[in-house]
Amino acid sequence: MPHDSWKYHRMGEIEGRLVVGGHDGSLRVLTYGHDKWDKFVTKNGYISNVVCHQGVCLLCVEDEDKDQFVIEQFYLNEDNEWRFVTVLPNQLQLYGVSVALHDNSLYVVGGETESGERVNTARVFDLHSGHWYKMDDMQTKRSGCSSVIINNTVFVGGGETDGACSSNIVECADVRDRKWRTIPSTTTYWPTLTSVSNRLVWTGGMTQQRFYSPSNIVELYDERSTKWLSLPHMTHKRWAHAAFSTQNGELITAGGEGKGRSIESLKCD
Template sequence: MAPINDSVMRHQAWLGQLLNDDRNAPDSTCDLILESNKTQFKVHKSVLMLVSNYFRRMFTIEMKEKYETVVKMQKIPHQRLANIIVFIYSGMIEITEENMFDVLDDAEYTEIKVLKAKCSTFLLNVISADNCLKLRAYAQRYNLDDLLSKTNQSIMKNFEAVVQHEDFKQLDFDDVSSIITQRNKIQNHEEAIFTGIVRWVHHNPLQREDFFVNLFSQLDVSLMSVSFLPNILKENMVKNNLVCLNLFAEASLKMNQCLDNNEPSEVVVIGGDTTEQDCVIYDVNSQQKRQFPKLIVGVCGASSVIVDRKVYVIGGGETYDSENPIKTCEMLDINKPTKWIGLPNLLEARMFCGSGILQDYIYVAGGLGEDNENLSSCEKFDIHSHSWTKIRDMQYKRSEHGTVVYKNSLYCIGGQGYDFDLTNTCECYNMPSDEWKEIAPLNQARDGLAAVVLNRNIYAIGGYNKTSVSTVEKYLIEENRWEKISSLQNARYYHSARVVGNKIYVFGGEDGKRPLNSVEVYDPASNVWAIAFETEHQILAASSVNLFGILIEFSNLIIDYVLNFKTSTIMWVK
């Protein structure tokens, strides 16, 4: 074909204009009328046949329209038909975000390839997180390969927003599965995908619940953050299905393996005597430290927890022997650790209280109150609404006690009781029933102790009983009994303890004569305590949290859950 020069193009435009003008001329040569909604348009059959395969077939095969002078276009509204006719004669059409799907539908129906291509070009330029799912559906319906490719790219880029969009809930199973399969794991959107899958199923549970296991099995749970894992186990479709539980347990164990290999060894130590505003991260492997921003209010004898990568510091006092407890609470976002943020005060001021995370609440129990009296009162903090609510009191008043969380229960161990007498009583709070129950007492009463959970056992470490205590007891939860294990190298109280890499690390404290800066480590395999290292400064009446490596007990919880589920669902057949 010879190249088209400007003269030829001008001639073609002139000819097209003549034909278009002829449609409205009194002596028009048009040989056909298209009608929609009783509105008629004069056209030339030959022009329609050259541009549209739909009209070419209509007038070249034996269809009744071939012999009619008026053809009714019932599937295209009259205004849209007018726009199509103008395009056929002039190549001009206005495509906007408001009419783009209508124009594409009409281009497909009339089989006008050049208009379909024009629509595709427009759509490629308006793809966004809000419309990429809808555009992807059109791309699939009308075989627009370039559009399909670019919408898939947009979905990958905006995955977290896309799975929360209303359009995601309207997808069928094949589309949801396809989107999950095509995701880029390097970008790690697994948490957003899980949330999206749950929302998708809940939109029509009767028809979609059976698809959940298939979709869940396509996720890589081991790529999710540790703090997100409890959200998965809360979902009934996971915890009531053995396949999902097994997948979840395998992933959490894999995460533990990765954490062990990468030495997840950092502990955050917060506040304390002479270090009231300090927040120091200690790496127990490298024995190096680094600083987080200083607290807004310096504290001793505070309680701390970490959830969703946020550290919460609750209550405390100005010094470790203060008689003026405080109500303040602060939070530091580990993802953006620039400054501490003040939160609503406790309902009651309390020092040397216990705290723990159960689902989306921080539970706080006991402590020394404003009237210099030990408390039995408890309260919980909603991490979403940032509000405190009173819950059922403990059976005993206590402060300076050990506190741990295991499964759905908060355990409070020993401490000071009525009239500041030492107590060996222990009790646990069951969150679903909102009830406290007494459990087996310690062999030795103690306050100022530290407590941790390791390998599904609770450890009560050190403390004070007329003098500093080096003894350690282990609570066998399933047997409801305490047994003694090896003692600390140094007797200590007002210390802090954390589990790192399947070992217990104890930080600082006081031995009755002086504050300590030594860190001891316990290996349960050998039942031996040893001095791990010494810190630059003393650590006394400080609180602490794990920065990483908090999966071990959670994995054990999952394993227990799976085993219990298997046991409860065994069916005997004859």
């Protein structure tokens, strides 16, 4: 796949197109099989999350102009314009939140305050009604974590806890009872979670809690044995990167710290 000098931090897929967002506030779109990126620029701020669903790209934008955190949407097949969705409530005016989408509901977890205090809050935004709902608090306070929803279960892992320590703790909650429990921790700290063919996979991260030590490890969670199983390693070591699975089950990782310009993929059968 093509790459340029831009770092990729969040990704999704819309109708055969790769959508990536970065800390420079840019959204870029790549049609598979092409070698040119189309670029769309957000407001002054940076994109902390990208989720794609039914032809719509939903973004969590940390808007520096208004000093607030907003959810916006972008229709690739219509007028190529941003449309405001909602401002995150006061309790979620946080840096480094993680967002996942399930059945037209956005799950917003973690983050940190302006003073740098990490939180363990979790909220749900119903895109149809426009209402916010509260989940139980997570067991771990963290910001910059990754989240993914698989078979009605939201998984949250990685990120940074208070004291500038990276986390390898993975928590999950059923979207119906919204109560959190832990599963076995990942081998590395601050990995990126994603779903591949409805199975939980983590990639990369750091081999040490407090030091810059990126990893290329990839593992899949086996629910029967409750163990992490090894998959082929990535070519490049990276952490705080983007990862997602295409509709045909191909795992794609990109950007982050370590190899900010590279994109690589693994076919998972």
